[in-house]
Amino acid sequence: MQPLNLLLLTMVLAVVAYGLGYARSRALAMPLGGVRHLKSLPGYYGVRAAIWCGVPALIILALWAAFEGKVIQSIVVGTLPETMIPDSAGEASLLMSKIGNVANGSLPPGFVEEPVAKAAELLQALQVQSKIYMTGLVVAVALLAGFLGWIRIRPLLNAREQVEAVLRWFFFACAGVAVLTTVGIVFSVVFETIRFFEQVPFLEFFFGTSWSPQLALRTDQVGSEGAFGMIPLFTGTLLISFIAMLIAAPVGLMSAIYLSEYANKRVRSIVKPLLEMLAGIPTVVYGFFAALTVAPFISDLASAIGVEASSQSALAAGLVMGIMIIPFVSSLSDDVINAVPQSLRDGSLALGATQSETMKKVIFPAALPGIMGGLLLAVSRAIGETMIVVMAAGLAANLTANPLETVTTVTVQIVTLLVGDQEFDSAKTLAAFALGAMLFIATLLLNVIALKIVRKYREQYD
């Protein structure tokens, strides 16, 4: 049976176990005078039986599915004659795919060497066997464990505690998935970054002012030396993010203040969702809005007042990105401003302060940590944004502070480095990981700094 079907079957068995467990606990309870003489509610006995039936079987299924391929492969390779044993990972995978192709019939056995054809037969046989063993084992374990779980249902058995314990581990595992994924990403980035620095010197990457990640195909090619200086990329990122925050921070904050302090309920209920809709527009849409409308407008405007501007500019990308992240600032700030206790507002108003004085002197300081959080989220969003920059700011890595010139950002370069056919051991592709690591460190530092600021300036209310 296929693993997926087996999974479904196990689930069906678990559901049946639930029903049987439920029924058995009720049947046990009735002679005693009702369900309240059980340690736990019948539902808990049902869930416990289902766990007994399903969980061990599913664990076996998962392990089997994970290791089946490796084990079969090692057996198959073991039968090959000494001369054919592959001596590199690349060869091994070529050989295995050849054997696999013969086994599934896409390559006729007559076209390959004798041992390979034999190995293919063996592979096919082993795969069939493995399926049968797996099905048998999983179903047997499900039935046996389910039966054990069912037969051991007694009125004094505290099923509730056991179910709670299992759920606790289940939730723990779910939380662990996110953490482990993060750890995995960090490690893979770190290792690739180390490999990158084996090929490109440290100093060049950190302090180089030119970025052109081209590698020569021939040694005598023009411009054969690639340049991997990250400075232009980071200045580009900072420039665009800065422009974006210049728009988003004041506009977002003021609209949050309006919504939470001045707008009446009706206006608020209409305006807030509309504002939040800005965050729901796909960034590609923002991107072509920036590229087709804003960027030409800016370059026309610039030439009208006699300043030179390219058709793609940091300003265009920054402006549109600023609009995009307004809701991040406004929505979060609105929430924290609302969370400031009404008693503080009353206290200030009762002293004769106006609404804006109350806002400025009492509410804002009290809400500052949350507002900082919102701003920070917006900044990290701006740093990570790619699509708008690709479309509106260009790809040229210029080291400039002039917002009318075309610039590029870290994320955009990561995309261009990895798009298309690439080998994964050249400095060009590894540079993407190094940039990613730098981006990660940058946002981490940003978070730490913001936390420090928040701790220092927060006015705690209780």
Added chain:
Amino acid sequence: MNTMSSTTINQVQAPEEKVMPVTEKKPEDTVLEEGVTVGTPFADDPKFKLRDVEVFYGESRAIKKISLDIARNEVIAFIGPSGCGKSTFLRCLNRMNDSIDICRVKGGLLLDGQDIYDPKRDVVELRARVGMVFQKPNPFPKSIYDNVAYGPRIHGLANRKSELDDIVESSLRKAGLWNEVKDRLDAMATGMSGGQQQRLCIARTIAVSPEVVLMDEPCSALDPIATAKVEELIAELSESFTIVIVTHSMQQAARVSNRTAYFHLGHLVEVNETSKVFTTPEHELTESYISGRFG
């Protein structure tokens, strides 16, 4: 069919079972006439002259035609069961109800002969004259100094730092807090004890030199010792301010006030000298309330 007929029988039988012994009339059942208050609600040359005041929350009427005078430099206590409208009425006196969208106030409310609810009235000036202390201590999350200096700064009462220092010191002295906090004026106000916080809120209120101080159950969140200190403070403040205090504690009303007003379901039932209210109340509802029969 069966169920229907059985219901009919039940309905017919129900009144017969409901034979109850005739009990004495409960005080809650007393029908109150609108706008009628027994005792001495009026005074000559009052600070507040309030006539036929009505307050609506949306459709429901929380205050029903209350007329009352509040004399200069008196301490008047509002008592009554929960939900009787005493806090709502108090908040009309400095228009703190303005921030509630659905709240409307009708009637004549005059402070020194000027209409409080005149649309052209400057609310900032009104609240500077009529300060308020709330039920739960609500110091700003700032330093003790900044809390007291908040009002004077807003109203520009001090031209120099030294003047501001003087205002802060004298306000804290009047609130009986100076000796406790003079060495730590820069400490966060939220780190003080509940009683200290409430006295700080009082200091903050009197720092803008109001004429009237409204207090909305100022001691309900405090322990007995802190309460005693605040009550002592109220007695001292009564020499220079008109004080209106809402309280749940009848002992407190008896201890601190000259006059006591008894509210019931949005009506002002009785206003009299405090000693009279607590010894020989005129209205039967007042009598039942102070003798603890309900509330």
